[in-house]
Amino acid sequence: MQNKGLIKVFAILFGLVCLYQLSFTFFTNKVESDAEEFAVRAYGDDVEDYSQKRDAAEARYLDSIGNEDIFAGITYNNAKDKELNKGLDLKGGINVILQISVKDILSGLANDSNDPAFRKALAEADAAQADSQDDYVDLFFDAFNDIPGAKLASPDVFANKTLSDEVNFNMSNQEVEPIIRTKIDESITSAFEVLRKRIDKFGVTQPNIQRLGNSGRILVELPGAKDISRVKNLLQSTAQLEFWHVYKNSEIGSFLVQANNKLIELQRSEKTSTQEETDTTATTGDSEIDELLADAEDSTEVATSANPIFDLLVSPGYQGGPVLGNFHVQDTAKVMGYITTPQVRNLLPNNLRYAKFVWGVPDADSETASLYALKGNRTMEPPLSGSVITDAQQTFDQLGRIAVTMQMDGTGAKIWEDMTSQASNEQSNIAIVLDNVVYSAPGVSTGAISGGRSEISGDFSITEGQDLANVLRAGKLPASAEIIQSEVVGPSLGQEAIDSGILSFVIALILVLLWMILYYGKAGLFADIALAVNILFIFGILAGLGAVLTLPGIAGIVLTIGMSVDANVLIFERIKEELAKGKIQRDAIKDGFSNALSSILDANITTGLTGIILFVLGTGPIKGFATTLLIGIATSLFTAIFITRLFIDGYGVKGKSLAFSTSITKNLFTNMNFDFLGKRKMAYIVSGLLIIISLGSLLTQGLNEGVDFVGGRTYTVRFADDVNPTAVEKDLIAAFESAEAKTFGPDNQLKITTKYRVNDQGAEVDEEIQQSLFGALKPYLPSDITYEQFSSGGDEKAVGIMQSMKVGATIADDIENASFWSVIGSLIVVFLYILLRFRKWQFSLGAVAAVFHDVLIVLGIFSLLHSVMPFSMEIDQAFIAAILTVIGYSLNDTVVVFDRIREYVAEHNTWPLGKTINAALNSTLSRTLNTSLTTLVVLIAIFIFGGEGIRGFMFALIIGVIVGTYSSLFIATPVMFDSVSDKSKIERKKKAELEEAKTV
Structure with missing residues (x-):
């Protein structure tokens, strides 16, 4: 190997850079651990709302030491900006x-x-x-x-x-x-x-x-x-800020009396109507009372109430003030329905016909809201809008209450001065309205206010004041924004994901390291060192690029560990072959690395192409998986080809002998002579039956499609005690018409799915459904739990909603469409690559046939078993990532086999084609089984210890690796062989017979 010194320098420098990048994560973890300990000491479990108080204490601690020197000029604040980003599933949070x-x-x-x-x-x-x-x-x-x-x-x-x-x-x-x-x-x-x-x-x-x-x-x-x-x-929040003049209640208050009387008149008219009129009303629905009640929320209440409006009135506004009356929040929609219905609104005199009725911010203590009447106009546009705001700050008013001050530009300042002048002259009020809610309606008695400065005061918390100022300062959205997909992960579940991810990572790594030493001896130890360097490079690159580490990302890294062993296995097996030919160790090592390079590159490029398609078309978990997979492929190539070579060459430089096996594995898979092609008809029958069963199940039972593809909402809910999912599901169906509840992990945790109101958008719909969920689950929850605790994402006690996801019907169609094209796209790209690389369409046909075979069987198993397996087998975006990974792995295996076949065909051009292919397959058997075994060990470790969230994902990969190993030997190669023309086979047979005759 040339330029060993340069490679050593590069590897050392790059390793130091990776350690430097990861040091920021170490520093932030240490400081945040100290902050957590400080908060726990400050607020014990017996303190009310201890979870929220601990969070606040942690934030104060981190703020106080944010700019203090930790090490060599590094502070917590700048280390935080450079640490390894953890995704939603590892840290908790929200993705929308x-x-x-x-x-x-x-x-x-x-x-x-x-x-x-x-x-x-x-x-x-x-x-x-x-x-x-x-x-x-x-x-x-x-x-x-x-x-x-x-x-x-x-x-x-x-x-x-x-x-x-x-x-x-x-x-x-x-x-x-x-x-x-x-x-x-x-x-x-x-x-x-x-x-x-x-x-x-x-x-x-x-x-x-x-x-x-x-x-x-x-x-x-x-x-x-x-x-x-x-x-x-x-x-x-669209932040539609508006300033309106407001009617005094003395100007419009009589309207409520007239509206109430009109409603009484209409209900009396309804009661005294004839039976014929009643029947007509029931048939046509065109009576006055039906038209009125069409806009009301509850017709029964109106029909039986003596005073439909005043019976709902909690208290009137003070005389001469801007408030018409105060009503309970739950009655606001009903009251608004009454007063905006045409029959009632027509009672307004001409000078009040453009009045705009709006509600104020609900009072948290009394749970009431105030009703205002704004002075509208023909266009219903406000005299002044929020577009004139240049700055906003959270502050305190003269009474010490939290308020938000606003500064306007020159145009706004002039209009504000005119508005305040008019209000002062009329001794009236100006309403400050945000998103059609009155936040405050101050009176103006001191004359015109110049300079364009105004203030919103109300019953705010500090964070609400800060958010309001932030929204006003950032400006209003040009259109409404609806959440069409969301995922919420509680911090407790995130920490559990980190713990399970690390555990699976460590177990898988230890198993692979031990296996390499067991199988290849000291050479395996060198491969292990290269693997450790590879892991350092992966995490260092992730930190340096600012990439986000997710749970599927950790799975991608662990899978990379299993697949990166493949390159070393290929190299070591080729070196053993060269040694068996009688070459000296130095030449065997040189030729072994050289001969293995083609297979290594082809295998990793095909997997890399699949990873690129995942990255381009995927979102969320798929993109995280693809990122780590692509980085892992690049670093695995470097460490296997160069780092391992450095150690092996360095060991043998003084003439030391290096065995690439142990006493146990020395003669394994030697002199193999299995007739793979002779068994192809049996393989076709077995695979044909599996495909028929899979297609039959897919057509009859279908797949358990998750909300990613059909839309809906899912909630992972944890209970204090074990629950019966069947009993819970009955209560949920009563609340949502259709719902499904399944045990998800431990028996006290359920995954709840519902398509109820999947086409309805809006924050109020999400809130209503979550409230209904809380009501339905109340019998199974602790008696003292509140809705806020239930919906907070899981506190330290870990009871309530741990994770939630919403996918709108429209975006579900888009996800399904993108997933389909990502699978088709990967097949087309890999088909073309193999065609260009091997120059024969038969190789591409064999590879794609094997991939279709593997994908159909994986889908069939998921269709057959999704209702009986004790873990989730939903078809979601993560499953599509698994399918694409199966495609990549199957192609990886197939390409290595095809590469050896191509080599044998060129080397033994006088052999019959069947004999050549069988010999090539037997020569790769050690590598194929070794790689499959190490990869399976990794996947099984993740499946067992990696957490419930990725168990279905791992199961798909395990099935895919088993089926992919089988198909590369018994499907891809036979299909390639059978697609070669009989003429070519006959010509090779005749050539072989002639060579044999010459020999005789």
């Missing part, structure tokens, strides 16, 4: 995909047009999106262009004042479309920047936010975030 509403953006660009063609196109795009992979804007344009005579450049659509500089009346639809696409992209970019600014100020370390293509979707990952409801509010 937000869908920015393209419909809202289109409506905004069209100035909320009521043009019939525009509204019809929007409605058709809404309907089509449920079953289409196309972007919303494409669906809108397709629908609009199908409407005869519809023009995008109409004054009622996009040829308006807002777009007058870019859209004119003479433009065709095709000319307007790219302009609108550009505007939509600008709005989504704006939304991305707004969210990024909000997240930057949230205080979570190592957040990740990225746009997903051009679909209007934004991925947000916040590892370590514990206050999940706070995070969701921060992400989904």
Whole structure:
């Protein structure tokens, strides 16, 4: 090997760099461990809300020492920025995909047009999106262009004042479309920047936010975030800030009296109606009372209440103030339904006909909300909006309450001065409204307020005040943002994942290291050292690149350990062959490395191609797995080819003899002469039966598709005691119409899945479903547990929701589509690579046939056994990662076999083809079984000790390795052999006979 000195220097320097990168993780872990101990000492288990108080104490501790020198100028704060990032499943936190509403953006660009063609196109795009992979804007344009005579450049659509500089009346639809696409992209970019600014100020370390293509979707990952409801509010709040003049209750208060009387009149009319009218009403539903109650939440209450509104009134507002009345929060929707129904609203006099009724922020203590009437106008646009805000800060008002101060730009300051002047003259109030909720409605009695400074005061906590200031400072979202996919992992479950991941990692590593020494002796020890260097390189690169380590990522690293042994096995087996030919040790080592290089490169490139497709098309766990797999392949090649070689050459430099076996393994697999091709018909029959059974099960039973592919919500819930999943499932079905509960790991932990309201979006829907879940599970939970404790993601007592996931129906279709193409894409790419590498289509056919064989059998086993196995066998994104890994492993094995066949065909060109192939297969048997065994040992260790979350993933890989090893010998090679023309076989046979005759 040339340039040994250069390789040594590079390896040492690179190792030191990796240690340096990992040192930051060591420092932060040490400091955070000290902070945790400090918090535990400060707040024991007997302290109320000890979990939240410990979190706050830890944060204070870390803030206090954040800039103190730990070692050689390194502080906690700068070490935290450079530590190895831990993913959601290892650290807890939240991962969401937000869908920015393209419909809202289109409506905004069209100035909320009521043009019939525009509204019809929007409605058709809404309907089509449920079953289409196309972007919303494409669906809108397709629908609009199908409407005869519809023009995008109409004054009622996009040829308006807002777009007058870019859209004119003479433009065709095709000319307007790219302009609108550009505007939509600008709005989504704006939304991305707004969210990024909000997240930057949230205080979570190592957040990740990225746009997903051009679909209007934004991925947000916040590892370590514990206050999940706070995070969701921060992400989904549009921050639509408005300033309105407010009616005094003395101006509009009589309206409530009139509305109440009108409701009484209508219910009396209903009671005294004839039976015929009642029957007609039941049939047609067009009576006044039915029209009224169509917008009310509970018709029974209205029909029996003496005073429909005043019976719900908790207290009136003070005389001359802005509050019309205070109502219980649970009655707000009902009251709003009453007062906004046309029959009641028509009671407003002309000077009040544009009144806009809104609720104030609910009072946490009394659980009431105040009703306000804003002074609207014909366009219902506020006199002043939040676009004028240039800065916002959390502060305290004159009474010591938490408040948020705002500073406006010059335009806003002038309008604010005019508004406050008018309010002062009229002795009235100005409402500060955020997302259609009144946060405060201060009176103005000191004259006009100049300078553009204003304040929002209310019943805020410090974090709520900070979040509100953060949102206002970052700006409003240009459109609503709905969470269409989310995953929440509690910190307790994250720590358990770390513990199980490390345990599986250590056990698998020890088993592999011992096996290599047992099989190859001192040479195996050198391979183990190279493997240790490989692991250091992998973690160092992950830390240096800022990549995120996830549980599937740890599985990828452990799998890499098993697969990286393959390169050393190939090398050692080739060296043993060269030694058996009588070569001296130095030449045998040189030729062994040289001859093995082709197989090593081919095997790793095919696996690498699969990894690249995983990385490009995958999201979340798939991408994490692919990242570590790709890094592991690169480092494994370097350490196996160069590091192992350095140790072996260094050992033999003084003439020391190095055996590549032990007394136990010295003669294993020598002089093998198994007739693989002679058994191919039997293999075809066995594989054919397995494929038929698999296809039959897939067509009849199908697969247990997870929410990734069908949409829905899943919750991993832990109980204090063991529970019966069947009994729990009955209670859940009563609450959700359809639900499934399965034991997930220990008997006190369930995985609950429901498709209830899968098509309904919005934070309020998520909250309602989670509340219903809590209600259904209440009989099985500790009597003193609150909803907040249940939904907090699992505290130290580890009871409640440990993990949750939501996938909307639309994105589920997208995930399923991407998964399908990732599998097909990997097959096409590998087929082409093998075709180019081996120059014969028969090799590609054999390889792809083996892969299809392996994938069908794995799918069939999952279809047959998903209802009987004691662990989850859902088909989700992680399973697709497993299938692609099976493809990569199967190809890896097949390519090594094909590489030896190609070598033997060239070397023994006078042998019959069948004899050549059998000899090649027998020569690789030691390597094939050795690699499969070490990989299986690794996978079984992860399967047993790696945690419930990846057990199904590992089971798929175990089946895949077993089937893949079999198929490379009994499917790929026979298919390749049978596809070679009979003419070529006859020619080789005749050639062999001639050579034999000459010899005789």
